[in-house]
Amino acid sequence: MTEAAKPAQRRVNNSSILVGCVVFVAGMVGAAYASVPLYRLFCQVTGYNGTTQRVEQFSDTVLDQTVKVTFDANTSSGLNWEFKPVQNSVEPKIGETVQITYKATNKSPTPVTGTAVFNVTPMEAGAYFNKVQCFCFTETTLKPGETLEMPVVFFVDPEITKAEETKNIRTITLSYTFYPSQGAKPVAGLQDKTGETGRKL
Template sequence: MSDQPTSTETGKERSNRAVAVACLAFIAGMVGMAYAAVPLYAMFCQVTGYGGTTQRVEQYSDRVLDREITVRFDANVSGGLPWDFQPVQRDVTMKIGETTQISYKAKNIFDTPTNGRASFNVTPEMAGAYFNKVECFCFTDTTLKPGETLDMPVVFYVDPDIVDVPELKDLKTITLSYTFFPIEGEKPVATAPKAEDGKAPANSTGG
């Protein structure tokens, strides 16, 4: 009998290889989607303002309306971060489209350097798509030395297109809220007690 594989066996092998390649491609695609999920979600929030996410822009507004809106500022610290974090002013009344700068201040009240990172949102959430920040400190790792105080400016404007949104056309107040979370740094490594006169420390055990 011939040792050559039949055409039917060759077809099965090709089919199996095709299935294996498709499975590998599917797995690779799923892994890629998992890695891309976070940045894609962040991009979605930036574009749509979902969840009160503000917009990040590079240029100032070129249109200012003869209509005022009040922006209030909120500050929070979470996770036991030992910082005193406050806005320099609690609110500002400005014209819609007017570029405005305000500041927050953070002080490390602990006796060692500590690290923090801020997240933010605006309320009402629908206003996030029209709250444009030119400069901010959000999502930036910040280290403060013991007792150090840092001034953190925020430059922003409210997009004039907000008045064309039926649900927001009569909006009078927007609240911008920041929350600082701790960043876990390197933990100190405990050192063993020094031996005296060539003797092992009292709390050591024999080997």
């Protein structure tokens, strides 16, 4: 290569590097935006990190064996709500569809919209904890001083008794944390204590 051709070659190499960097950065940004919904989908499908399952139908199998389900309720520091389960626990048969209720009261002087994230512990049980109906599927708006009872309809999949890592589970805890609504929120809380509007559920 002649000396005169070397600067032109360097310019071509520099342009190629620049284009490669731009493509790499664009790809990373796209991956970052895609990672959140993909992670949510992964959690919902696998029950990873205690994420419960959302289903449309009830279980068609009910076992004689029971499992204790306890309930936990929390609010973030930015939400002036009182939030608690109406009952502390239930002990349904595995596969039996049951309805329980949480209650929320807006203690602030203005209407407030909240979003609940949730999970179950032990985390291995998440793949077998099926919700048919839940206030956590959508946002909930409360007027000043308003109290709302919010049902949750669920069942524990009988398959939980067959998997080696879950067959000895006797107690499951369902936890919710309410946050002020600021657009899309994760459906499952990472280590948190995780259709229609909340009123219509």
